[in-house]
Amino acid sequence: MNKPKIVILGAGYGGIITSKKLEKLLKSGEADVTLINKHDYHYITTQLHKTGIGTAADRQIAMSIPELIDISKTHFLKATVTHVDTDNKEVQLEGGETVNYDYLLIALGFEGQTFGIPGVKENAFELRSFRSSKAIYHHIKKQLNLYKEDQDPSRLTFVVAGGGFTGIELLGELADGLPKLCKEHDVPFEKVKIIGIEAAPSVIPFFPKQSVEYTTEVLRKLNIQLITSTKILGCTADKIILENKIEVPAKTLVWSCGVQGNTIVQKWGLPIEKGKLAVDSYLRVKNTKNVFSIGDCSLFMKDGKTSLAPTAQVALQQAPVCAKNIVASLRGESLTTFEYHHKGSVASIGLSAGVGKVGTVRLSGLIGSFMKLVIEARYLFNLGGPSLILKQHFGVNREQV
Numbered sequence: 001m002n003k004p005k006i007v008i009l010g011a012g013y014g015g016i017i018t019s020k021k022l023e024k025l026l027k028s029g030e031a032d033v034t035l036i037n038k039h040d041y042h043y044i045t046t047q048l049h050k051t052g053i054g055t056a057a058d059r060q061i062a063m064s065i066p067e068l069i070d071i072s073k074t075h076f077l078k079a080t081v082t083h084v085d086t087d088n089k090e091v092q093l094e095g096g097e098t099v100n101y102d103y104l105l106i107a108l109g110f111e112g113q114t115f116g117i118p119g120v121k122e123n124a125f126e127l128r129s130f131r132s133s134k135a136i137y138h139h140i141k142k143q144l145n146l147y148k149e150d151q152d153p154s155r156l157t158f159v160v161a162g163g164g165f166t167g168i169e170l171l172g173e174l175a176d177g178l179p180k181l182c183k184e185h186d187v188p189f190e191k192v193k194i195i196g197i198e199a200a201p202s203v204i205p206f207f208p209k210q211s212v213e214y215t216t217e218v219l220r221k222l223n224i225q226l227i228t229s230t231k232i233l234g235c236t237a238d239k240i241i242l243e244n245k246i247e248v249p250a251k252t253l254v255w256s257c258g259v260q261g262n263t264i265v266q267k268w269g270l271p272i273e274k275g276k277l278a279v280d281s282y283l284r285v286k287n288t289k290n291v292f293s294i295g296d297c298s299l300f301m302k303d304g305k306t307s308l309a310p311t312a313q314v315a316l317q318q319a320p321v322c323a324k325n326i327v328a329s330l331r332g333e334s335l336t337t338f339e340y341h342h343k344g345s346v347a348s349i350g351l352s353a354g355v356g357k358v359g360t361v362r363l364s365g366l367i368g369s370f371m372k373l374v375i376e377a378r379y380l381f382n383l384g385g386p387s388l389i390l391k392q393h394f395g396v397n398r399e400q401v
């Protein structure tokens with residue numbers, strides 16, 4: 001008898017942890033598992049602001065997928081998914097190859113949301129993937145080099161759109177990392193302007209008042225200019241256009257005004273709500289028995305009424321339940337209901353400050369930034385044990401440990 005085929009699309013937070021859980025749950029020879037991802041590396045999205053400014057080494061952020069999984073149990077395929085045909089239980093890949101499945105997990109993550117604002121897609125940068133964050137780093141270096149030739153001040157103006165967690169983490173990192181980059185390029189840091197633009201009356205508008213005040217104060221102390229209550233209406237390669245007819249001459253705009261689910265999933269004839277794959281309490285795409293979806297491309301309604309924020313925390317809590325339910329489905333056993341427990345949120349503002357809330361405790365300052373490091377370290381530990389932490393942070397190979 002043919003073994004059931006389990007196919008996982010996406011090796012981000014949700015996909016890679018599900019595949020690692022399946023390695024543990026499945027008996028030898030019980031199923032064939034294939035993990036498909038468009039790159040052969042997994043990246044730590046929660047640290048992309050560091051790659052964007054060069055304050056973390058590439059190896060700390062991006063890691064080889066075949067080294068993270070057990071390749072004797074999971075087959076890894078580096079490929080871009082273009083279509084899923086649920087009638088024929090077939091995944092189509094760029095280049096024309098197809099992969100058949102009996103059980104499918106769609107964990108294809110998120111895309112930046114530009115709201116159709118003119119010029120953003122063409123001219124702004126994003127912290128969306130490892131590659132897009134490296135593009136920011138190379139662009140900044142290019143602007144520093146060109147400034148030496150033409151002394152154009154707009155090359156030294158770095159603008160971040162959106163003052164959510166992504167925006168404040170990047171603003172803090174720019175303030176921390178630019179002095180060193182300027183020095184390396186022999187450009188006076190005093191001439192650099194870092195500007196954050198937020199449509200709401202404050203940065204992190206969804207957080208308690210004291211945390212907002214603390215964050216605003218830290219950003220101001222870092223000499224970051226905050227423009228709040230102001231929407232960005234458009235941009236070109238040389239300027240940003242604001243709603244009150246103000247134009248900011250700048251050659252760098254990083255767009256961090258929110259995310260949406262990967263829009264590719266909308267074209268597959270599966271139930272879509274709010275642009276995402278609607279899933280039931282077992283994380284199965286509604287109206288299906290063999291297609292699961294987790295993370296940012298899926299919509300799970302907590303208590304049937306509230307959607308969950310697109311966070312790694314959600315994807316990481318869903319992954320073990322999803323793995324369990326895939327195995328239960330193929331064994332004909334009963335499925336487990338997913339329940340989300342919010343543990344808190346923490347954002348860094350450069351190396352030495354952070355802001356967040358864990359349980360009922362508000363965090364700020366060094367303890368906030370330390371907490372973010374602890375969360376990252378715990379994730380690396382779950383992904384690859386202590387040897388991965390050593391390898392990522394100290395460049396030590398597994399063989400040396």
Ligand code: FAD
Pocket residue numbers: 009010011012013014015036037038039042043045046047048049079080081082107108109110127128166262264294295296297310311312313314315346
């Ligand atoms: P992803 O992690 O996005 O993984 C999707 C995977 O699918 C990727 O590997 C991608 O390459 C692959 N893929 C996409 N399309 C295709 C295709 N067509 N074919 C093949 N492969 C494809 N959340 C937190 O909880 N804490 C944080 O501190 C935090 N920091 C963040 C910082 C930034 C800058 C951003 C943008 C987000 C942050 N988030 C954070 C949110 C978090 O990163 C996401 O919620 C999380 O990545 C979602 O996980 P996922 O598995 O659904 O998708």
Ligand code: NAD
Pocket residue numbers: 117161162163164165166167169197198199200204205230231232233256257258259309310311345346347348
């Ligand atoms: P977000 O939606 O949280 O924030 C986007 C901000 O952009 C909002 O404050 C919004 O008012 C503003 N905005 C929207 N349109 C605008 C415009 N035209 N001009 C100016 N401002 C505009 O998005 P995000 O910060 O990218 O976060 C995405 C997801 O990732 C969230 O779920 C977030 O919690 C998560 N995340 C978590 C962390 C962390 O936990 N440390 C870090 C980064 C991201």
